[in-house]
Amino acid sequence: MIYVVGIGPGDMDGLTxxxxxxxxxxDIVSGYKVYIDLMKKFLPEKIFAVxxxxxxxxxxxxxxxxxxxxxxxxxxxxxxxxxxxMAGLMLEVAQGSGEEIKIIPGVTAANSAAAILGAPLxxxxxxxxxxxxxxxxxxxxxxxxxxxxxxxxxCIYNPASHNRPENFKNACKILRKYKPSDTPCAYVxxxxxxxxxxxxxxxxxxxxxxxxxxxxTVIIGNSQTYVSEGKxxxxxxxxx
Amino acid sequence: MIYVVGIGPGDMDGLTxxxxxxxxxxDIVSGYKVYIDLMKKFLPEKIFAVxxxxxxxxxxxxxxxxxxxxxxxxxxxxxxxxxxxMAGLMLEVAQGSGEEIKIIPGVTAANSAAAILGAPLxxxxxxxxxxxxxxxxxxxxxxxxxxxxxxxxxCIYNPASHNRPENFKNACKILRKYKPSDTPCAYVxxxxxxxxxxxxxxxxxxxxxxxxxxxxTVIIGNSQTYVSEGKxxxxxxxxx
Numbered sequence: 001m002i003y004v005v006g007i008g009p010g011d012m013d014g015l016t017x018x019x020x021x022x023x024x025x026x027d028i029v030s031g032y033k034v035y036i037d038l039m040k041k042f043l044p045e046k047i048f049a050v051x052x053x054x055x056x057x058x059x060x061x062x063x064x065x066x067x068x069x070x071x072x073x074x075x076x077x078x079x080x081x082x083x084x085x086m087a088g089l090m091l092e093v094a095q096g097s098g099e100e101i102k103i104i105p106g107v108t109a110a111n112s113a114a115a116i117l118g119a120p121l122x123x124x125x126x127x128x129x130x131x132x133x134x135x136x137x138x139x140x141x142x143x144x145x146x147x148x149x150x151x152x153x154x155c156i157y158n159p160a161s162h163n164r165p166e167n168f169k170n171a172c173k174i175l176r177k178y179k180p181s182d183t184p185c186a187y188v189x190x191x192x193x194x195x196x197x198x199x200x201x202x203x204x205x206x207x208x209x210x211x212x213x214x215x216x217t218v219i220i221g222n223s224q225t226y227v228s229e230g231k232x233x234x235x236x237x238x239x240x
Numbered sequence: 241m242i243y244v245v246g247i248g249p250g251d252m253d254g255l256t257x258x259x260x261x262x263x264x265x266x267d268i269v270s271g272y273k274v275y276i277d278l279m280k281k282f283l284p285e286k287i288f289a290v291x292x293x294x295x296x297x298x299x300x301x302x303x304x305x306x307x308x309x310x311x312x313x314x315x316x317x318x319x320x321x322x323x324x325x326m327a328g329l330m331l332e333v334a335q336g337s338g339e340e341i342k343i344i345p346g347v348t349a350a351n352s353a354a355a356i357l358g359a360p361l362x363x364x365x366x367x368x369x370x371x372x373x374x375x376x377x378x379x380x381x382x383x384x385x386x387x388x389x390x391x392x393x394x395c396i397y398n399p400a401s402h403n404r405p406e407n408f409k410n411a412c413k414i415l416r417k418y419k420p421s422d423t424p425c426a427y428v429x430x431x432x433x434x435x436x437x438x439x440x441x442x443x444x445x446x447x448x449x450x451x452x453x454x455x456x457t458v459i460i461g462n463s464q465t466y467v468s469e470g471k472x473x474x475x476x477x478x479x480x
Contacts, residue, residue, distance in 0.1 A: 014258060017260065087362065092475065118343070121322050126365070229335060235332065240300075
């Protein structure tokens with residue numbers, strides 16, 4: 001039996017009761033080193049399978065083998081396992097095996113970042129990743145344009161990394177064709193970890209911001225989003 | 241002090257550790273009757289403020305008054321408080337009061353429904369509500385079209401209700417102009433409650449489905465979404 005478990009934004013506080021129960025109950029907890037290290041402090045008696053970055057397929061194949069040996073294994077994923085996480089890949093790797101797979105949802109970065117910033121996702125929003133490792137840049141560009149045309153709030157995952165530092169700035173160029181320069185935006189870095197940093201600024205400012213990296217989640221407001229008392233708010237439309 | 245707490249998909253299992261801690265710590269837990277009833281069983285010693293539907297502004301005004309009296313109050317919202325929930329309204333009602341407000345994120349229905357269905361949100365997605373109580377239908381229509389043009393997976397909240405049973409069918413009409421009739425779709429009803437029901441079908445079938453109501457979350461696949469072994473999957477693009 002394989003459980004793919006979203007652990008939330010990055011500390012034990014963000015785990016759901018269900019996720020905690022599954023982690024405690026499983027024989028093996030498997031995942032990327034950084035997240036396993038977070039869990040180790042709280043689950044001292046557990047067997048851990050620890051992996052470097054970019055070993056996602058190997059993790060799933062190993063999980064399948066452990067499961068075939070009759071072990072209960074929890075494959076952990078930061079945020080929600082079903083949002084750019086391990087859920088889909090695990091289901092694909094296990095196709096035809098007959099092994100049972102259960103996905104345990106968690107709080108994804110869009111929602112944990114939004115909570116830190118105020119309430120920017122109170123109206124319709126898109127979640128889009130700027131990683132062009134597996135999605136061609138033309139498709140990402142098409143999606144950014146569509147999100148602007150629909151006046152969605154835009155939540156950006158994987159805005160930039162060492163290998164593709166220019167993706168976020170290129171995305172901002174597209175956004176600025178459709179949105180005013182003073183559109184309220186924000187980023188949250190290291191959600192829920194010791195070095196949490198969040199900042200609200202304009203679209204023009206965030207385009208020039210040097211702090212946007214792979215640990216950052218960015219939110220771009222829609223035409224109704226505003227800043228009040230340090231909070232980023234997209235109104236739902238209640239009369240008050 | 242006011243905490244706006246997302247309680248997740250509808251039972252105690254879906255609460256995060258942080259949300260549980262806040263609920264236990266607060267003097268008063270406030271919210272819609274259905275969700276308060278869920279909490280009552282597990283927090284027997286608590287003072288509850290119980291409200292009917294459509295009393296959202298009153299709940300926030302009361303919370304503000306309790307907070308001014310020095311009470312710690314938890315205003316609960318199903319799913320994530322920041323997604324069509326109480327977070328934004330509470331921040332707006334409290335503007336100028338000087339009362340401190342903290343938003344505690346939860347697992348929103350898009351992610352809990354996706355976990356039940358498989359992994360349909362593994363690539364870029366939109367979250368859109370079909371409730372035209374506060375958003376004009378023309379804007380909803382514009383967003384559905386934009387979501388199709390961007391080939392996003394589409395997660396629909398509030399698809400239909402007694403007062404607007406036709407909204408979902410009208411939305412499907414728009415989607416079918418852009419997407420093949422056999423696009424994989426699914427709905428989840430009563431996520432995590434006793435009467436959970438989920439079904440995977442085509443876009444054509446879901447348009448005719450009579451089970452779509454206000455307790456339902458609907459997911460419409462993108463051009464890559466497929467069904468395998470009873471699971472709805474949007475591939476991320478890993479080579480396996």
